[in-house]
Amino acid sequence: MSSKQQKIKVGISIGDYNGIGPEIIMKSLKDKAITDFFTPIIFGSGKLFTYQKNIFKLQHNFNYITEVSQAVPDKINMVNLWKDNVNVDLGKPTEESTKMAIESLEAATMALMNGEIDVLVTAPINKEEMLKYGFQHAGHTGYLEEKFGKKGLMFLVTDDLKVAVSTHHIPVSEVAANISKEKIKKQIKLLNQCLVEDFCIERPKIAVLGLNPHAGDGGAIGKEEIEIIEPAIRELFDNGILAFGPYPADSYFQPNKYRNYDAVLAMYHDQGLAPFKTLAYEEGVNYTAGLPFIRTSPDHGVAYDIAGKNIADEQSFSEAIFMAIKIFKNRQEYNDLMTNRMQPRRNSSNNNAAEDLTVDRA
Template identity: 55%
Template sequence: MSNKVKIGISIGDVNGIGLEVILKTLANNSILDYCTPIVYGHTKVVSYHRKALGLTDFNFNVVTSASLANPKKANLINCWEEDVKIEIGVSTEIGGKYALLSLEKATEDLVNGEIDALVTAPINKFNIQSETFKFPGHTEYLQERSGSKDVLMFLISEDLRVGVVTGHIPLKDVASTITKDMIVQKLKMINESLKKDFWIEKPKIAVLGLNPHAGDNGLLGSEERDIIMPAIEEAFDKGIICFGPYPADGFFGNSTYKQFDAVLAMYHDQGLVPFKSIAFSTGVNYTAGLKFVRTSPDHGTGYDIAGKNVADPTSFIEALFAATHIVKNRREQEQLLNNQLRSGGKIIETASDVKDDAN
């Protein structure tokens, strides 16, 4: 049996660029040196996109379950039987329906341990809504399916990692939602993920302010003084190396982020706008805090360029590699701990130890 990491891939909206970046990625056979990809979709939908891209020499190995995946091939599981009407570049109810069928089957296999990680191609957060999907996005859906109490939207690249305290909520609700305990919890999650998933022994985390100029000593808002600073102090006392709050504009403008292993932003756009400006083509959205590994490219459905064979697959490739590396890092850490337990030696401090100590 192959020990290669099995990566499940949900296809996202069939009318967007999801299958284009998936196919461009998997057409490179060198990907198979790192992982065993398993796409959840349908042969006819994939064939439509494959022909549009002119990838006539590329074919999937069609299997009925992830357990039958060939580690030397790109694999495909058919998730439905009927024909699907494809309208490239258009948001349709059909696009949402089949994006959800792909996601549901892939997530089922992920939860059951049939695959080691999941990479999700972009969905349309509006047309995917249904009786079984009433979530702002992938992150919240996967949180419920995993049974995780809390998760962290963690944008990662080679040069920058950004987490957010509040995710998919209206901007008008951000200030009233943020609490000291919430910030401390997100810092714990970043700290744990950096240790467990990225093998950074002593992570250094920057915390951004909420208001312009980080409140300017209370002149422009009191959240920094009353909520954010106390959270930083509490987290630091619990062994998390964190500093701030920093004014977001100057922090990114003068590249202060390069001095840290990660950054905690207070809300979605405060973190994602600079991240995508700095690392758009190579950025990856990683959901930390789940019981399993999930990544995605950091772009959307790209309706405006769908079907034009111009979508850049770099972010999707990076998402595939990130999922593979994180699974391998977790495996190595688990093996290291098991070896130490068997040998009766002292167990080194792990991410879970840090979490327990912090509690």
């Protein structure tokens, strides 16, 4: 079987198990035919998932393994990180559930870096609790950036709405100090590359939002647009990247406006995520763009308020799985195309087998 025909191995970290993580994971995998499309590998606990599947009346059969290399393509695989009993207290974080969330993420990330899994899909974590127990980052993005040694971009995506944010999990009071012309240029370039390689958009059109109300109103409500954002956009546009703006954030997300662009770069977290989650909450996927490995997650949190009630909607988690697979295949095809384009062809139409130096455009 060729590498393109092999089933993609999807690694799954469980998040805080006292939230809705295990529930949405299992609901996303409940169709018996799901393993026809990919190989799920959960980094968790057999006893924990057996307990929770009984709560939600699900009929999963897990293939328990001790290392990823033992995964079976036609089964739901569980890397059994903890064999002891697990105390479950649905609806609130505990030290045990928080430490297990950290260990699951670390094990899954290591497997991703080692090439044992192809993509990583992460269930929701409690960032505040994880910081208490030694986790050094305010979310998955910063952690993965450190592990992979490269800056990423928080990118919320659906088929027709794609929103990146320039600054991630920082206080609003620090946003203005954390944007710069060079940073915005790098992020737009990264976003453009991601849209080409990961989403197969040949000439992406990227909108950029202003920082201030009404995009600064010509400098009357702030100078960042004039001094930082506009010059960055202009330089990139002059060099062939289709970047436009800055646009006022309060009116950009009208359907007849945002659909004119392939993606938008917002200046800060809530400026981009509040409208995104309003428009695309159930189907939205959080993708960490620009990293050498593919990681997605649902666009919601741990939802302690509904944990254990069997009402959590798994759609966003399911979308995260299939978005990761789609991006993996798109990136693989792009890399194959670029490799083939650079290979010289030999012309064997005559006895001398003269070399044809025409670039292969396959």
